[in-house]
Amino acid sequence: MAVFGLSSTEEELYRHFLRNPGTSADDVHLLLRTADRADKDAARALDRLRELGLLLPTGPDGRVVPADPEQAVSRLTDRRLHELHQDLRRVTRSRHVVDGLRAEQGARTATPQGIEQIEGLAAIRGRIEDLAFFAREEILSVEPYTRLSPENITRSRPLDLRCLARGVTIRNVVRHSALADPPTAAYLRELATAGAHIRVADEGEAGERLLVYDRRTVLVPLDPRDTARGALLAHKSGLVANIIALFEKIWAQAAPLDEAAGQHGESPLSEMERRVLLAMCTVGKDEAGARELGVSVRTYRRHVADLMQLLGAASRAQAALLARERGWV
Secondary structure, three states, X not given: XXXXXXXXXXXXXXXXXXXXXOOEOOOHHHHHOOOOOOXXXXXXXXXXXXXXXXXXXXXXXXXXXXXXXXXXXHHHXXXXXXXXXXXXXXXXXXXXXXXXXXXXXXXXXXXXXXXXXXXXXXXXXXXXXXXXXXXXXXXXXXXXXXOOOHHHHHHHHHHHHHHHHOOOEEEEEEEHHHHHOHHHHHHHHHHHHHOOEEEEEOOOOOOOOEEEEOOOEEEEEOOOOOHHHEEEEEEOOHHHHHXXXXXXXXXXXXXXXXXXXXHHOOOOOOHHHHHHHHHHHHOOOHHHHHHHHOOOHHHHHHHHHHHHHHHOOOOHHHHHHHHHHOOOO
């Protein structure tokens, strides 16, 4: 139970009272066996177990009653998650550390103001990762891609989900054509499920890429036709305000993801894949699904795995949900 923050002494005592409910706390230090873990260690451990709610208040007879394990673990989980959340908030609000380290470099690397040019795809990606890491409130983006490669999705997923997990609002506009690519569409739905706000625009309206971080920093490509050439990064300038206004105009004209997805609801599945998908949604066990389709369990499971990959789903339940959202079942 160390993962929940319990010491070995605390865990040993809690397990002791689970095995011997209603016993007294007197002489419990004898359980600890070694000389350096005596009365004071036992008393501290008992006090902390009571504080954590793993031991119920001791009655006048001195007997100790342990909390139910399910309730105890649930309470410890909530407490640990709260601690981790607080740690995450402290880490993501550590911009002052960067500012302090920059100060060590002196005036040679002062915090950039105005507009700066970034050259090279690797440098652009690195700056995007930094901006996303230090974003505190909101990320706005217009993405003109027609599909995301598996590498793009693998690189973007942890950045996007980490931002959403710490409460950063993400508003993203993509092209209609992006929904025609199943892995891309599945990733966009994954982000929407995690809390991102995604809208879909006509091809002409989402023609150029732009990124806005906390309404203070904007990144746009130097050449929209070749984003690898470089990018312009604007800080607290009139350009930032103008690009935010452009984003809001595009956002207002775009359609919500669910509404736009209905236009791409035509199923690309074969007849067998459609029958397997229906069985996944309506039949519990693989054996029953295979029997209903007249195939072996091994063949049925292979079809299920292929469908999950096509949908970009991590589980069968998610695959069924994504298929329903697309109108495939």
